[in-house]
Every structure is written in structure tokens, then in C-alpha cells.
Amino acid sequence: MKLTLYVATIVLVGTTRAAALNPNNADCPADRRFLHDLKSLLRIHLGEKIIPPETDSSQWTRTVGGATFTRWGKTTCPKGNDVVYKGYAGGSHYQAKGGPGTTLCLPETPIYEKYTSEASDSYIYGTEYETDREASPLHRLDEDDVPCVVCQSHHKTSAIMVPARNECFAGWHLEYKGYLFGGSTAHTGSSDNVCVDSEAEVIPGGKTNTNGHLLYMIDAKCGALPCPPYVDGWELTCALCTK
Missing domain, CATH: 1.20.5 (Single alpha-helices involved in coiled-coils or other helix-helix interfaces)
Structure with missing residues (x-):
């Protein structure tokens, strides 16, 4: 010992x-x-x-009923929140014909119990940014791996992600703003929508193009979606709000 x-x-x-x-x-x-x-x-x-595990708070602020949320693309929580844990974004393969559609924030330190090396019919892959368009607001992140952090508010009890806005509605507090990301509609794999921080970070050493779970910026498409106020082809923003 x-x-x-x-x-x-x-x-x-x-x-x-x-x-x-x-x-x-x-x-x-x-x-x-x-x-x-x-x-x-x-x-x-x-x-x-x-x-x-590393946290950004020297003393954990224990609050009963504090709202929790995931900050995608970052390793730190906004001021007024404690780090529950940091980790890596992950999900189903972009070419999978089935499997869960949820993007998960996987902790840095997994704990295993019983296991086998035999092949499974369900897998989880690390997530990469796919922002190869040169004019993309987050083009610098292309092919990098995506970090994440789960946060707990000191005082707020509710948390929502508002798509297509980078501001919160009246009465709500902005924790962070960013861009709406999800899987490509050209791929068979399941996906969901996540709000990636506008000042997103990357996992060090993860620039290799491994093509597992992929996240693309989401554009508005006119039709049933009214234009205006939406604009065809423009990247959608997002906001994480607490109350």
C-alpha cells in the first residue's frame, strides 16, 4: 500500500x-x-x-437538486457549475444500420466487471468533428476527436438545450452557446442532436481520421420549415440554458 x-x-x-x-x-x-x-x-x-478524477473545483459544491447538463466540445464547466466528470463523446458508427442513436459522454475512467473478448452485436465509437467545409465556423476542428464534460449547477434546477438560438429566452440563464451538430442524413447510422460549444476544444493527439461516430454541423432546410425566419443552408446555433 x-x-x-x-x-x-x-x-x-x-x-x-x-x-x-x-x-x-x-x-x-x-x-x-x-x-x-x-x-x-x-x-x-x-x-x-x-x-x-480531475475536476475544476477544489471543493465539490454539494447542492441538492442542482440541474445537470453536458457541455459538448469542452473539458471545463461554465462558472457556477461543478464538474461531475470529464470524458469523450461517443456513439454508434456512422455506417451502422441499427444501434442506439444517442451521443454519450463517456467517462475518462471506465470500470469493468465481467467481460469477454468475444464479438458483440453492438459497439460504441469515439466521436469526430466533421467540419471539412473551409467556410465552416469550426473548420479548425475537422477530424479531431470530441471531448465533453458533465456539469452540475450550484443553484439552478432545470436545464434545456434550445436549438436555432444562441441566446436564452427571458427568465433563463445562458450557460454556453454554440452550434447544433448531428449525424449526416447521407449515412445509415443513427444519431441525435447535440450543442457543441462555439469555443470547442479537442482531445489532444486525436487528429487521425478514424471515422467512428461522426458529428456534422446542421443546416436549415426550407420547405415545411418556414423561410424566413429560417435561412436555407445556414448553420444552426444552439444555447444551453438553466433556470
Whole structure:
């Protein structure tokens, strides 16, 4: 047990010092990915009580009935919210003919129980941004992997995602704004709609095009959808609002 605590302490002290020396982590994505994966493995084998998951709050604000929501494309929660957990966006393969249509925020540290290496008929894949259009507001994210964070409000008790607006209605508080994303209508895989932060981040080291679960910006299409006020082909915004 003493050795376990010693190893855990060394890892935590080392990563803390590295973060202090290079707070922006702009020049070493591979190193950051390695340290992240190392901490995740140590949490699995040593336990989260020894190496707890990272949060943005030094002291967890315990609030009964606080609203929870997922912030897609970010690893931090808006001010006034606590981090429940951080992780990776995931869902069904974009070419799957069936399977769940929900995008999930998978935690950094999974916990397994009984398992088998035999093939399953249902799989979950990591999510990539598909913003290859050069004029896309988030073109810089193209082919990068999508992070996420689940947040709990200190005081608000309700949370809703409002599509096609980057402002909340009267009486509601804006937690973050962004763009509406979902699966391509040209693909067979199931998908849903998620609100990706307009200042979205990426998972370090995840630029490789692996084509698992894919998210595209959603455009308005005139017809049954009235134009105006909607505009054909324009990317739709979104807002996460609490009350």
C-alpha cells in the first residue's frame, strides 16, 4: 500500500509541476495525451480514491437538486457549475444500420466487471468533428476527436438545450452557446442532436481520421420549415440554458 501511494504521489506531483511550467500545453499534445492515458490507467488499477478524477473545483459544491447538463466540445464547466466528470463523446458508427442513436459522454475512467473478448452485436465509437467545409465556423476542428464534460449547477434546477438560438429566452440563464451538430442524413447510422460549444476544444493527439461516430454541423432546410425566419443552408446555433 505504501508503494502504491508513493507511485500515485509521484505521478500527481509530476503532472502538476508540468502543468505549472507549461500552462497552455500548446507545444506538446503527444506528451499531454501520454500523461492523460497514464493517469487513467493508474486510476483503473490503483483506484480513484488514490488518484481521483480531475475536476475544476477544489471543493465539490454539494447542492441538492442542482440541474445537470453536458457541455459538448469542452473539458471545463461554465462558472457556477461543478464538474461531475470529464470524458469523450461517443456513439454508434456512422455506417451502422441499427444501434442506439444517442451521443454519450463517456467517462475518462471506465470500470469493468465481467467481460469477454468475444464479438458483440453492438459497439460504441469515439466521436469526430466533421467540419471539412473551409467556410465552416469550426473548420479548425475537422477530424479531431470530441471531448465533453458533465456539469452540475450550484443553484439552478432545470436545464434545456434550445436549438436555432444562441441566446436564452427571458427568465433563463445562458450557460454556453454554440452550434447544433448531428449525424449526416447521407449515412445509415443513427444519431441525435447535440450543442457543441462555439469555443470547442479537442482531445489532444486525436487528429487521425478514424471515422467512428461522426458529428456534422446542421443546416436549415426550407420547405415545411418556414423561410424566413429560417435561412436555407445556414448553420444552426444552439444555447444551453438553466433556470
